[in-house]
Amino acid sequence: MSVWPVQHAKARFSELLDACLRDGPQVVSRRGTExxxxxxxxxxxxxxxxxxxxxxxxxLASEARSEALVSPRGQARR
Structure with missing residues (x-):
C-alpha cells in the first residue's frame, strides 16, 4: 500500500487510480498524517x-431475543 501526499494525489489522480486498480488500496496523506x-x-x-x-x-443473535422484555405470564401488573 503506497502513501500519496494530497498534492500528488490531486495532480496525478489518474495515476493514483491506476495504481489502486493494479496494486490495491492507496493511502492519501495530508500534512504527513494518513x-x-x-x-x-x-x-x-x-x-x-x-x-x-x-x-x-x-x-439468531442473542441480542435479538425478546424474552427478557416480556413479563412471565400471569405476573404482569395492571
Whole structure:
C-alpha cells in the first residue's frame, strides 16, 4: 500500500487510480498524517457486505431475543 501526499494525489489522480486498480488500496496523506484510502470498487463492496449482518444472523443473535422484555405470564401488573 503506497502513501500519496494530497498534492500528488490531486495532480496525478489518474495515476493514483491506476495504481489502486493494479496494486490495491492507496493511502492519501495530508500534512504527513494518513487521511483517506482509495480502494477498488470490488473490494469496497466486499467490505460493505461483510460489515452488514444478514437477516438470518440478526434473528439468531442473542441480542435479538425478546424474552427478557416480556413479563412471565400471569405476573404482569395492571
Amino acid at each position: 487521511a483517506a484510502v482509495l480502494v477498488p470498487i470490488g473490494e469496497w463492496r466486499r467490505l460493505q457486505a461483510a460489515a452488514r449482518p444478514s437477516l438470518k444472523d440478526l434473528l
